[in-house]
Amino acid sequence: MSPAEPGVSEVSVGAEILVRAIPGVPTVDRGDDLVTLIIASLERANVGLRDGDVLVIASKIISRAEDCFVDLSTIEPSKDAKALGAEVDKDPHLVELILRESESISRKRKGALIVRHRLGFVSANAGIDASNAAPADAPAHSGPWVLTLPRNPDATARKLHADLAARYSADVGVIVTDSWGRPFRAGxxxxAIGSSGIPPIWDRRGATDRHGRKLEATATAVADAVAAAADLVAGQADEGRPVILVRGLRFKSSAESSHALLRDQENDLYA
Structure with a gap:
């Protein structure tokens, strides 16, 4: 990450932004065309996209569309998964899937398994979700079912961004989100686990504060900040609001992905 050119701002935010759920997004199942469903929901709500708009999309509906369903009863736990499951008091079938979705184990204790996900970030249980996780055509007496995170959320964000930008002739951003806990903080x-079009990080180095002091280390995690704001409206229970519109930002279109938000492992004190 290099300092921004003096006088050039990648992102600007006014005194307010609008965060709005797009109503009427149907339950998504494997094989569904997400961009078609999203555009139809926008049109029913009489909402068009314009320059600077950001669509924030819950990873769960992407996982469902991309058939990331797993029937845990079909997973054969390894010897390591069985031993680890006994140690942390978790189903060894789930532990096996967590290990398959992870690069390494970061922390473990009874009831908790923190891992470095294959996508590069650290999370509990590799982001595997057991809530509303069965496909529509799940056979009777199958399961329990879970959903893994999308295979490549940045690639999905890029495709959605390209399709939406073409449909609305607008310079928009797309962010794919999940929820996570943070070191030393409750809740x-x-x-952002995927992004396209919007700068994931706003590098402020070289800018000055109100007293003329040059900023030397300030970088705002724009994609994460937008994701957190959208998450308040989307909810994490039965709200059924997987697509959120954030309006009021101005930004230069960016080819960077959410990968820019990952800290190098050698510099990550929490990993």
């Missing part, structure tokens, strides 16, 4: 917040 969960939304964060």
């Amino acid at each position: 969960t917040v939304g964060f």
Whole structure:
């Protein structure tokens, strides 16, 4: 990440932004065309996209569309998964899937398994979700079912961004979100696991504060900040609001992905 050119702002935010759920997004199942469903929901709500708009999309509906369903009863736990499951008091079938979705184990204790996900971030249980996780055509007496995170959320964000930008002739952003806990803080917040079009990080180095002091280390995690704001409206229970419009930002279109938000492992004190 290099300092921004003096006088050039990648992102600007006014005194207010609008955060609005797009109503009427149907339950998504494997094989569904997400961009078609999203555009139809926007049109029913009489909402068009314009320059600077950001659509924040819950990873769960992407996982469902991309058939990331797993029937845990079909997973054969390894010897390591069985031993680890006994140690942390978790179903060894789930532990096996967590290990398959992870690069390494960061922390473990009874009831908790914190891992570095294959996508690069650290999360509990590799982001595997057991809530509303069965496909529509799940056979009777199958399961329990879970959903893994999308295979490549940045690639999905890029495709959605390209399709939406073409449909509305607008310079928009797309962020794919999940929720996570944070070291030393209670509760969960939304964060970006995929992004396209919007700068994921706003590098302020070289800018000055109100007293003329040059900023040397300030960088705002724009995609995560937008994801967290959208998460308040989306909810994490039965709200059924997987697509959120954030309006009021101005930004230069960016080819960077959410990968820019990952801290190098050698510099990550929490990993």
